[in-house]
Structures are given as structure tokens and as C-alpha cells.
Amino acid sequence: MKVLASKRVYEGRVINLRVDTVTGNRGQHDMEIVEHSGAVVVIAQPSPDEIVLVRQHRHAIGEDTWEACAGGIDAGETPEAAAIRELREETGFRAHNMRRIWSAYSAPGFCNELLHFFHTDSWDVGETEPDAEEEIEIATFPLKRVLEMIERDELRDAKTQVAVLWALRQHTTHS
């Protein structure tokens, strides 16, 4: 596949939109690419069978969602620093440890957002510092309860599903 032309059609606050005209074995067509600077997901576990989730309004889908703590990586920031900062801002937790798990593209068919998963199981509790648009509720759930929510379509967020299934697997492996 060869890129014949590339045009940034929109530059936004969280994402940009680029349209590439490409040609391959079967002809020429346009491809939309959503450009994103990457994000972190924090699997925060006060005990091996629990996870901390945050609830917020997600305008893009018109729903309030329970999700693992997550947020964008700032310019010049390492993923680990972003994980520590996002956890502090959203939950008030000052992490004592932050272990990298793995990474995942959220939608590689049309978007370059790369999610970096981290795990922490120890922190001090302080004040939250939510972003301007965020009003956040925080709660600790048993992992088994979150899995039931996922199975009932009550928690429809792919990164949180990865986080919970990863944590359940650790638990299974360790018990």
C-alpha cells in the first residue's frame, strides 16, 4: 500500500483527523485516521480480588460509565508519570508503586491511540484533582462483581474489560 496524499482535516483538543489517499493491489481509496497522543489505564487494587473504578459521564456515547482509572498522556510525559498523575487526579490516591503490564491500541482499524496498562496495589489517600469537564465518582468493587456487570452488558468499556480479566487471571494464578 502506498500513500498518495495526506491531509489533516481537523485539529481538536483530544484528537485530530487525518485523511490519507492510498493505493494498493485493488485500487485507490481514502482512509480516515484518528490521531491521538496515547493514554494510560491504571488497574488499582486494594486487595487481589478488588478493583477501584471511577464513574463519569461519557458524552460520546451518552452514558455514565464505570471504568478503570484512565486518561491521556501529556506532551513530554512518560506513560508511568501519566499513570501516577491520572490516578492522583481522578481518585486522590498517591501510588507507592506503579508496574507496567502491557499496551493495546483501542481501535487500530482507524485510530492510533495506544493504551498503556499499569497496576498498583499500594497508595496513600489524598484529595482528587478532576479535569474541568470531569465529575467523578469513585468506588471499590469485587472483581467477580465487575465480571458480572460485564456479562450483563452493564460495563461496556473495552479497556476496563482487559483490566478486570487481567486482574482475575492474576488472582486465579496466585490462589
Add this chain to the structure above:
Amino acid sequence: MKVLASKRVYEGRVINLRVDTVTGNRGQHDMEIVEHSGAVVVIAQPSPDEIVLVRQHRHAIGEDTWEACAGGIDAGETPEAAAIRELREETGFRAHNMRRIWSAYSAPGFCNELLHFFHTDSWDVGETEPDAEEEIEIATFPLKRVLEMIERDELRDAKTQVAVLWALRQHTTHS
């Protein structure tokens, strides 16, 4: 939060981009929303400890990726019909069964793409029918091998991570 204005700034082949001007407790700002008509993910398992993955070039991330079979839902198509069709087009498999697992938004912070996960463990093999832009390789992997690929950052696709962790959990539960 209240929407003051809404503008479709781009209409594409796979996605549209909408920008909403919203106001909340803390003032007014624009939000970018990537509109997508939804997709299906097919967890195809010839045996409980294996999964079929497809390899294709993903222009948005500039990489060739191994992923679970997946694709967009056509206008007027049910998710189940899309799952049967995508599996047939990408792998040539004519599914005998197709069981819905659950759903997940790929990136609910800025995109309304909803992924519908399905499972099949029985099919007849026929010819593939790839889309114009797709050149696809197909292979069956042991689940444990795919988990190692994920842990080594060799398989960085969130939907496939959900699929593999789900399948590993079924296997654990049943054995």
C-alpha cells in the same frame, strides 16, 4: 452538561467526525466525537485452548497485526449476521453456531464505536472473500502462546486481548 452546538465536520467511509460545543459546571468547551456504526469481534476456537487470528496491515498504526476476526456492521445488518459474514469473508469459515458474549465501547472518551463479541467453535471451511483493502493471513494459535505475545507487547490490540482473556477464562473454568 448541555450541548450548545453540534457540527458534523467530516463524513468519511468508516467514520464521521462531529464537534459538540458543551457547557457544564466548569464552563464551555468543544468535544470531538468520532461516529462509527459499530463492529463485531469473532472469537473462533477450533478447540477450547486455541483461537483463530488474522494478520493484516493496519495503516492507522503503521503495523501488521494479528487480531481476532472483526469488522464493521453494515447498514440494516444485525450484529449476529455481521459476525457470520465477517468470519466467512476473512477466514472462509461458514459458522455452524455464533453465540453472543458481550459488548464494549472501544474508546468511549471520544468515539461511539460499540464492539459486539461473539464466539463460535464449529464451522465448514470455504473460500475467503476479503474486502478491497484487506490482504489477510489466517492462523490458529494456542491461547497460551497468544497470551505470551500480549505480555511481550507483540499483540497490542485491545479487542483481541479481551477475546483471548475471555477464552482463557472459559478454559480455566471448564478444566
